Amino acid sequence: QKEVEQDPGPLSVPEGAIVSLNCTYSNSAFQYFMWYRQYSRKGPELLMYTYSSGNKEDGRFTAQVDKSSKYISLFIRDSQPSDSATYLCAMSESRTGGFKTIFGAGTRLFVKA
Amino acid sequence: GAVVSQHPSWVICKSGTSVKIECRSLDFQATTMFWYRQFPKQSLMLMATSNEGSKATYEQGVEKDKFLINHASLTLSTLTVTSAHPEDSSFYICSARDRPGETQYFGPGTRLLVL
Numbered sequence: 001q002k003e004v005e006q007d008p009g010p011l012s013v014p015e016g017a018i019v020s021l022n023c024t025y026s027n028s029a030f031q032y033f034m035w036y037r038q039y040s041r042k043g044p045e046l047l048m049y050t051y052s053s054g055n056k057e058d059g060r061f062t063a064q065v066d067k068s069s070k071y072i073s074l075f076i077r078d079s080q081p082s083d084s085a086t087y088l089c090a091m092s093e094s095r096t097g098g099f100k101t102i103f104g105a106g107t108r109l110f111v112k113a
Numbered sequence: 114g115a116v117v118s119q120h121p122s123w124v125i126c127k128s129g130t131s132v133k134i135e136c137r138s139l140d141f142q143a144t145t146m147f148w149y150r151q152f153p154k155q156s157l158m159l160m161a162t163s164n165e166g167s168k169a170t171y172e173q174g175v176e177k178d179k180f181l182i183n184h185a186s187l188t189l190s191t192l193t194v195t196s197a198h199p200e201d202s203s204f205y206i207c208s209a210r211d212r213p214g215e216t217q218y219f220g221p222g223t224r225l226l227v228l
Contacts, residue, residue, distance in 0.1 A: 008154075034216055043119070043206050043219040044157070088156065091215075101147075101217060105156040 003027050006089055008102030015113050021051050023089035023104045026070065028038065030091040032099075035074045038086045047087075048074065072087040079111045115141050117209050120219035123156030127199055134192045134223045142187035143209035148180070149216060151204045163190055166198055197227040 006023045013019055020027045021035075032051055048063035056063045062075040064074035072091075076083055089104040116139040126132050127132075136146060145164050149157040163169035163176075163184035171177045179201075181193040194201055204224050208217035 032216070036219070041204070041222070041224065043117075043208075043222040045217060046216055049216045092216075101159075103157045110153075 001026055004089065004091060004102050004104045006029055007104050007107055010108040010110055013079055015079060015081060015111055017079050017111075018084070019074075019079050019109060019111075021050075021074040021076075021087050021107050021109070023072050023091075025072075025102075027091075027092055027093060027102075028070065029093040029096040030102075031094065031097060032092040033063070033072050034090040034092075034101075035061075035063055036090060036103075037045040038088060040085075044088055049050070079109075081111045081113045084109055084111050115209070115211070115218040115219040117143075117218050117225050119206065119207055121223060122221060123224040123226075125226045125228065127150060128198055129196055132194045132197055134194075134205055134207075134225075136190045136192070136209065136220050138188045138209040138211075138218075141209075141211045143190070143211055144187065145210045146184055146190040147208045147210075148190075148192050149206045149208070151222075153204075157206065160192075169211060194225065197225070199227045201225065202227045210225060 004025045035048040038044040053065045053069045060077045064073040086106040086108045088106045092099045092101045118137045120135045149162045159173045161169045161171045163182050165184050169182040185188040206222040208219045210217045
């Protein structure tokens with residue numbers, strides 16, 4: 001079993017829809033949870049960064065962490081064609097020698113105008 | 114926000130040559146830098162982690178003699194692909210972090226094509 005599971009999609013939605021992206025994980029030692037957006041042929045861009053369970057909102061984006069279920073989500077409201085990208089979840093834990101970050105496989109999102 | 118640059122953004126080289134890729138943190142000091150490679154439609158694969166002034170830690174299966182990493186200063190890390198072969202063609206991305214536990218900021222990536 002992978003430490004982080006993420007459905008690769010693709011996920012196709014109409015413009016204006018609410019998008020829900022999810023990751024599950026198996027390692028309860030993960031402490032930090034991130035979502036990155038990666039456009040084609042570009043490096044990942046940090047979208048959201050959370051430490052604890054609960055919700056964190058930033059504009060049209062809401063990150064949700066449920067540590068008891070080992071489940072994290074990213075919600076995108078009023079989705080736009082410019083949101084079309086691959087979304088990567090990432091999680092970090094403290095290990096001997098430093099923090100280790102594990103990335104999900106990424107979900108490809110297409111928002112149709 | 115934190116900015117990480119990479120140079121070059123793309124490179125084409127002949128098989129057998131060596132290619133150096135630079136990664137710079139522009140507005141913060143990166144105590145740790147990471148090197149990833151990414152194949153089309155696949156996720157990031159961590160190659161190595163480097164801390165300034167010390168040897169890089171390579172992930173299992175990554176040849177340290179082939180992928181030379183130098184992190185000589187708090188703002189610069191380099192990845193040298195030695196004796197490159199067509200199977201080394203990939204998208205190489207670096208990231209940098211200023212403090213343990215803080216998030217990573219990624220560079221724009223370098224696309225390498227070995228002919």
